[in-house]
Each structure stands twice: as C-alpha cells, then as structure tokens.
Amino acid sequence: KQEVTQIPAALSVPEGENLVLNCSFTDSAIYNLQWFRQDPGKGLTSLLLIQSSQREQTSGRLNASLDKSSGRSTLYIAASQPGDSATYLCAVYSGGGADGLTFGKGTHLIIQP
C-alpha cells in the first residue's frame, strides 16, 4: 500500500527566505506526483504536476523535483512572501485499483512579515 510522508509537519520562516518542503513515498512505481496548496476553509489548488518521466517542474517562484527511484520529491519556494502561508500537500498517483490520489498529511507553512 502506497504511503506518503511529508516533513516537516509545520514550518515558520521570515519573509524573503528560500525554503524546501519534503515529500517521500514508499512505492516508487508512480505515474505522477503533485503538489497542492490548501488555504483554510477552502479547497485544494494544484501547484505543480510532475509526470514519472520528468525530473522537475517550475512555476514562477516554485520548483518541484522528483527522484522516483528514491521515492522523494521536494518543493522549493524562492523569496517567500506572507501570501505563501498555507498548507502544502503532496499527492501521488500509483495506478492499479482506484483512480485516485494518495495524499500526505501536509506541511503547514507560515511566512512571518
């Protein structure tokens, strides 16, 4: 059974810092990995999707990398801003039975002004 772990569970940094969020998964046979952002009381917003054949994806100040063989992904946020404060969720699609994503518990990020 696929399991997704995110470290750290919570992170608080001053504005302007670069930071890295970590995600690991137990079964390396994945089709893709996604990073989502979740704001309080709201749904999830997809940030980046990395297919299994890709090594990284970039969107603005966000860069996500994927090392499938080691079961790891990182989300790099450059020049953090208070508006980046949210919970960041990592999810993988492993195929097989149900067509759904397996999620980690998330990293709660606070950017101090």
Add this chain to the structure above:
Amino acid sequence: NAGVTQTPKFRILKIGQSMTLQCTQDMNHNYMYWYRQDPGMGLKLIYYSVGAGITDKGEVPNGYNVSRSTTEDFPLRLELAAPSQTSVYFCASSLVGSGSQTQYFGPGTRLLVL
C-alpha cells in the same frame, strides 16, 4: 466557469440521520471523486466515477453511497450518520484519469456528527 461547487458548506447531523452532499462541475469533466479529510490527516478517496452511470469504490467507502446520473453531478449520500464520519468532504473532477491530469477541487463540506 464556476468550476466545482459543493453544497452545503457546513452541516451538523445527529447520529443515525441521513443526508446528501451535493457536487456539481461545469467543466464537462469525465472523472469525479469524493475525498474526506480528517483533522491533521491527508485526504482519503471514498468513491470515484469515470463517467455517467459508472462508479467505483475508493479506500474508505463504508457508510457512503454515490450515484452519477449526469456528467455534471456526483452526489454523496450518508445513510446512517456516525461520529466517525465527522470530517471535511471534498469533491474533485478531472477531464481524464489521475495518470494524466490534475484534479480540480471544490471548497469542501464540513460535517459534524453528534
């Protein structure tokens, strides 16, 4: 486009009551999903549908039922509410399956069973 909409936003149920959580998408997506998120936990798949008339179980289907009579709607029914069903429920949709494209999520329904 409104995207994925869910009603109600919040509901309190007594043990044993039933209710239907509504989900509608206006993006003409084939795939729709129901997830639940317990406090401090990741989302878990309850049911999903690959098209009208087709539904299948996810990881945690017990206590729930779904139907998909149209492309747009995917309601989730709780027949006999239990405290263990206290959670936030998210509906999501995608044009094709999870292997190719991201899922678009609704704002969620917060359910409290007392």
